[in-house]
Amino acid sequence: MSDRSETSVTSGEDGKGRIEQIAAAALRLFARYGYKRTSMDDIAREAGVARATLYLHFKGKDDVFRAMLASxxxxxxxRCREALATPGPFAQRLAALMEAHHGTAFAAFSAGEHLGELKAVMVAIAGAQLAxxxxxxxxxxxxxxxxxAATGEIAIARSGLPLETLIATMMRAAAGAKYGEQPSCEDYLIRLREIAAVFAAAVAKDIPPQAR
Known part of the structure; x- marks a missing residue:
């Protein structure tokens, strides 16, 4: 499935760097071909390592998949840390956070049409990494x-929901925005911004009459 020739890994690479290299290659293949159609040989070729080197770090494809998710x-x-460090109004920062988390993950897997299969694999063999x-x-x-809330920019109580419920509902909304006909990355980011706008409005403080 991959047309990359097998090459030796730079001798100076440490184990962590090699694992990251393999995880990145696996992500490209899983996104392009799905889990079932990707073999360990495919991953070794895509990563540019010997098959023996791949098995030196991983027992099998399940282990590679879990390492890929962790990476x-x-x-x-x-990216989430960078989004929170960027100044701006709450609604803007919330949208940036959703794009950094959900948008980055979607972009990583959206090269092919295997989101459903990959999510099922995550649940089946990578529950800890998914959690x-x-x-x-x-x-x-x-x-x-x-x-x-501490700076008085929002009032969480205005939503009528506990904070944990608000966050869980946002996550379900972000997941639901992917289903149906698979959106493009650009369309998915637009949907995430819309979700962020709705939740930001739900906790926005009332504007004093004199400020309107």
Whole structure:
């Protein structure tokens, strides 16, 4: 499936770097061909490593898949941190956070038409990694809401829902925005911004009459 020739890995690479290299290659293949159609040989060729080197780090394809998710979570966490560090109104920062988390993950897997299969594989063999990925969003969203509430920019109680319920509902909305006919990355980001706008409006403080 891959047309890359097998090459030796630079001798100076440490184990972590090699694992990241393999995880990145696996992500490209899983997105393009799905889980079932991607073999360990395909991953070795795409990563430019010997088959023996691949098995030195991983017992099998399930292990590669879990490492791929963990690697993606690391990249997403970095982008989420950057989104929260960017100044701006709450609605803008919430949209940036959703794009950094959900948008980055969608872009990583949207090269092919295998989102359904890959999500099923995640649930079946990578529950811990999937939970960690979701927890990343929960943690950053909780921080963003708490900071905005502390400065008086929003009032979480206005939504009529506990914060944890608000965040869980946002996650379900982001997941639901992918289904049906698969959207383009651009369309999915637009949907995420719309979701963020709705939830930001739900906790927006009333504007004093004199300020209108």
């Amino acid at each position: 993606l979570d690391g990249r997403v966490e970095t 960690a990925f979701e927890a990343t969003f929960v943690s950053f969203a909780r921080q963003l809401f708490a900071e905005a």
